[in-house]
Amino acid sequence: MKFFIDTANLDQIKEAQDLGVLDGVTTNPSLMAKEGITGRENILKHYVDICEAVEGDVSAEVIAVDYDGMVKEGEELAALHSQIVVKIPMIKEGVKALKYFSDKHIKTNCTLVFSAGQALLAAKAGATYVSPFIGRLDDVSTDGLNLIDEIRQIYDNYAFETEILAASIRHTMHVIDCAKIGADVMTGPLSSIVGLLKHPLTDIGLKKFLEDYKKGN
Numbered sequence: 531m532k533f534f535i536d537t538a539n540l541d542q543i544k545e546a547q548d549l550g551v552l553d554g555v556t557t558n559p560s561l562m563a564k565e566g567i568t569g570r571e572n573i574l575k576h577y578v579d580i581c582e583a584v585e586g587d588v589s590a591e592v593i594a595v596d597y598d599g600m601v602k603e604g605e606e607l608a609a610l611h612s613q614i615v616v617k618i619p620m621i622k623e624g625v626k627a628l629k630y631f632s633d634k635h636i637k638t639n640c641t642l643v644f645s646a647g648q649a650l651l652a653a654k655a656g657a658t659y660v661s662p663f664i665g666r667l668d669d670v671s672t673d674g675l676n677l678i679d680e681i682r683q684i685y686d687n688y689a690f691e692t693e694i695l696a697a698s699i700r701h702t703m704h705v706i707d708c709a710k711i712g713a714d715v716m717t718g719p720l721s722s723i724v725g726l727l728k729h730p731l732t733d734i735g736l737k738k739f740l741e742d743y744k745k746g747n
């Protein structure tokens with residue numbers, strides 16, 4: 531399972547990268563705004579800064595919602611850095627744009643996916659990644675993990691190459707459950723990655739080992 535961090539915060543990206551388990555980064559317009567990154571030039575520069583801080587794929591989202599606009603913006607984003615993945619919303623114009631970029635061998639991430647039908651369309655259009663938002667489904671009393679399960683089954687039935695990028699991950703159990711189902715990638719906050727480290731028995735056990743070592747030395 532690949533681990534992506536879902537943030538535009540460079541310090542958090544670097545912390546995850548330093549841990550040695552990071553495979554990429556996802557961002558969205560809300561995450562950029564949260565870091566105070568505004569204005570086209572600043573946003574584009576920040577994408578390059580993120581690419582230089584990590585080794586893997588970095589999703590950069592288009593703002594346009596029409597086909598021509600998505601193509602123009604996506605090409606500009608893709609030209610920024612070889613690690614950029616063009617993030618495109620699951621709307622009719624977006625499906626056409628996914629196909630365009632797929633034909634040009636430019637990586638894409640189809641975002642805002644909330645149903646198996648949408649995920650099927652994204653795969654048919656040749657998306658590199660599909661991003662089902664499991665946390666947001668949970669927020670409206672719908673089982674987000676069930677959607678990951680449905681998409682896994684459909685993609686396996688037809689050997690689609692599109693990778694399932696479980697998004698809107700909120701906590702460590704989402705990560706573990708997505709891994710059990712077979713999501714190819716997870717993207718979540720830093721806490722959902724470093725939280726996997728934690729177990730009180732590890733801390734108690736280490737404390738005892740160190741105390742016992744000191745007794746004999």
Ligand code: E4P
Pocket residue numbers: 536556557558641661663665666697698699717718
């Ligand atoms: C995915 O690419 C999105 O950026 C993200 O996972 C959304 O998460 P949220 O629902 O916590 O905002």
